[in-house]
Amino acid sequence: MNANDYEQKLYQLAMNSNSSKNFNQIMKEYQELQKQEQLKNKPERISNKIQALTIKICQQSNNSKQTMQIVQLVGDLGNLLEDVDTLKEHIKDQDSITLYQKYRDLIMNLNEDEKMCEKISQESIQVVSDDKLLQIKKRLDLLFEKAKQLHTATMKKTQKYLLWMDKNASNNKEILTLIQQQYKGFVLVQYYEDNQDFRNDVLKYKENPCVIIMSAVAAGSNVQYGDGDHFNFLKQNKHQLRIQGCILYCGEQGKKNNQHLLKDPSKLLKRITTDHTMLQKYVEEMLIPSEYKRVIQLEHVDFFIPNIKQEALQIQFQNYTFQNLKDMNPNKKSLRNAFKKAKELIIKKKISLKQDVIDGIENIPELLENAFQNQSDQIVVDRIIQIYSEQSNKYPTYQFLNSTLNILNEELTVALLQFYYIFIISLHLYDDSNETIIQPNGSVLTLFRGSSIDKDHFSDIIQKSKTILLPSFSSFSTLKHKAEQFILANCFEDTVPVLFEYKYKTGNDHFRNRPKNIRRVSKFPCEDEYIIYPFTQFVIKEVKQPTPQIPYYTIVI
Numbered sequence: 001m002n003a004n005d006y007e008q009k010l011y012q013l014a015m016n017s018n019s020s021k022n023f024n025q026i027m028k029e030y031q032e033l034q035k036q037e038q039l040k041n042k043p044e045r046i047s048n049k050i051q052a053l054t055i056k057i058c059q060q061s062n063n064s065k066q067t068m069q070i071v072q073l074v075g076d077l078g079n080l081l082e083d084v085d086t087l088k089e090h091i092k093d094q095d096s097i098t099l100y101q102k103y104r105d106l107i108m109n110l111n112e113d114e115k116m117c118e119k120i121s122q123e124s125i126q127v128v129s130d131d132k133l134l135q136i137k138k139r140l141d142l143l144f145e146k147a148k149q150l151h152t153a154t155m156k157k158t159q160k161y162l163l164w165m166d167k168n169a170s171n172n173k174e175i176l177t178l179i180q181q182q183y184k185g186f187v188l189v190q191y192y193e194d195n196q197d198f199r200n201d202v203l204k205y206k207e208n209p210c211v212i213i214m215s216a217v218a219a220g221s222n223v224q225y226g227d228g229d230h231f232n233f234l235k236q237n238k239h240q241l242r243i244q245g246c247i248l249y250c251g252e253q254g255k256k257n258n259q260h261l262l263k264d265p266s267k268l269l270k271r272i273t274t275d276h277t278m279l280q281k282y283v284e285e286m287l288i289p290s291e292y293k294r295v296i297q298l299e300h301v302d303f304f305i306p307n308i309k310q311e312a313l314q315i316q317f318q319n320y321t322f323q324n325l326k327d328m329n330p331n332k333k334s335l336r337n338a339f340k341k342a343k344e345l346i347i348k349k350k351i352s353l354k355q356d357v358i359d360g361i362e363n364i365p366e367l368l369e370n371a372f373q374n375q376s377d378q379i380v381v382d383r384i385i386q387i388y389s390e391q392s393n394k395y396p397t398y399q400f401l402n403s404t405l406n407i408l409n410e411e412l413t414v415a416l417l418q419f420y421y422i423f424i425i426s427l428h429l430y431d432d433s434n435e436t437i438i439q440p441n442g443s444v445l446t447l448f449r450g451s452s453i454d455k456d457h458f459s460d461i462i463q464k465s466k467t468i469l470l471p472s473f474s475s476f477s478t479l480k481h482k483a484e485q486f487i488l489a490n491c492f493e494d495t496v497p498v499l500f501e502y503k504y505k506t507g508n509d510h511f512r513n514r515p516k517n518i519r520r521v522s523k524f525p526c527e528d529e530y531i532i533y534p535f536t537q538f539v540i541k542e543v544k545q546p547t548p549q550i551p552y553y554t555i556v557i
Contacts, residue, residue: 020194024191027188028188163192163205167218168215169191219231231261245271246268248269294406295468297467313537321429329372330365360396367387386521401419408471432520434520447504448501453495464540465540474532482527501555
């Protein structure tokens, strides 16, 4: 029986199960099957690096007694690293992310060993000595031991649970099975008819992220049903649990009676719904958040762009040349194809963009192609930065550029990488030396940005000492009143108005990755606009509350 047949068999067994205990056991077996299938799908990126290192070792010393030991060691290390790499898109909270980041550091160390092999091969024309190979082996031994120690901890920490407490949850086995299928082994779904079984498992899984679904009766608010007061049980134990949130799935009366729980100080209850399609949407939001805009927590990057996260976070620290920009030349029709694919993705996945922006998407490559017709590299750069400051119905470049970055859909981001890098590299090469304020090293230049943040996420994101990230190119100004105008322009329903007050340290130490002043080419020079690179990180130093005189939050970063 192949995996697909076995999966279908488990699905039928789950649908026909006559108790929660039978169903839960089948789901555990189903999850184990999914994990095994996942591990067969190992990322080629890591495999290629390991293979390249192995080949270099073998090529340099086919007869060395150390060679085969190193080949075996690198292979074993690769298996560990590949296994954990399959976890990345389902990692949520800080503990799990920290463990995962340690694994990614091992990959970086592996890269260093690859470079060391290259250096050795340049030094030794004939063969690599056993001493030098032993040097490599010792490093790989250390890496392998670290990987073994982290492997079990990472697998354990990243396991998530969806627990459903409802006397009638058996009616929703199909929803549960679909969720199990969707998350491919990284989530285990379980449902409960017995109160004590539910509570025991909540405490049993306390070290793992959990999403809880309850009926109004199970929650116990306004309805007395034996030991059904589970919401208070969760509140009492919240300090030792890792609950992502609770959803109340109930009838119209239950929805009406329990609205007050949404305002409970514990913030455990995130949603109430009577509709099964909305229930699945809310579960997805909690397992893999997808509605952050303009500002996100640094730790959430793993969810949105797991495969290109490291590249994104290093954007502002890279050294780019005019040759790098020439490599992004859109005249080879590659950009037009990318925009066509992006438009198809936006329509297919119903990504929220204004219709006039969608209508003008495929005009944008023309604008960039014309910019690259200039003979002078610096003129090309100036023109591209000028395009950034422009906005028209026919060429909605600025809005499309930043809207798609803020959406943080990895498939869309990858499709548009050439487009983004044209602006990233141009910003790096742009000469603003006559406009930017250069003060003695370490002096502070205060820049302002007016914006808004979703109410639902504001209190989670904006906290003193937290590291936040702005996914798009972000405009700041030395002029506070200009930033305040943008607060008014971005004041939407269900958002919180904010003014970012950026204390930027000037001077030589920070000059290369500084915010760039684009006044020289901007269509709006009066704004004295500074642009920062996408995915720039900031630490929140202070949060000032609104007052009658200043009706917005001031966030000092």
